[in-house]
Amino acid sequence: MVPVDYYIILSAFLFVIGVIGVIISRNLIIMFISIEIMLNAANLAIMAFSRHLKLMDGHVFVFLVMTVAAAEAAVGLAIIIAIFRGRESVDADALNLMKW
């Protein structure tokens, strides 16, 4: 049986990959997908702890996180479409309207 540590550490790795993806990319869609990676990493940690504590509440939390991810994807992609329609670009640097 795999120790629960391994799952938590794997989830940490996945989360950090998502963080790095958000920091180093300028493509709005890649940044968005990186956020999805981070949500999935959190889900993996929740599942591991749920198994560790023998409590199935974590499975319900994973459902709720997936619902939030779906809602976020719908609204975020709509925003990206609106930005692309106005600027013909998905470059995060192009969005400097509110830049100080």
Add this chain to the structure above:
Amino acid sequence: MVLFAVAAIIALASAVMVITAKSPVGSVLYLIISILAQSVLYIQLSGLFVAAFLVLVYGGAILVLFLFVIMMLNIRYANLGDDTLSKIKPLGWVFGLVLLAEMVWVSMGVSSRMAEVGENFGNVPEVAHLLYGKFVYPFELTSILLLTAIVGAVVMARKGS
């Protein structure tokens, strides 16, 4: 253990490919591979229903929505101009690795072994009892969240707004 290692390596490698792939379509396809590998891990954690849900809803619906939007937008690779992030990029890696070290350090020694669970752990009836019993109010509230998201998406994506 072998299954865990293979699934973990596939999940990590395809997650790295997601953020390094040249085209957004490639990123989304790599993310689907990562999701499938993670569903193997969920099954190993005896979350059978959640694993099926992950493949169906995440791999099947959300990522297809991504693909759909990317293909609709017809984004060419050349859309991004000069690399204005070249100064920040190494810093991003440094911060990421420091964060990783911190998280690994914290999560070491949580527990060295996995608890034994019953046969019914993670089966559909058990999850359904929780969803419609203990967590019925949060579950119903997600419908409001989804409704809000639908209205928001329609308003944002409408032409001429």
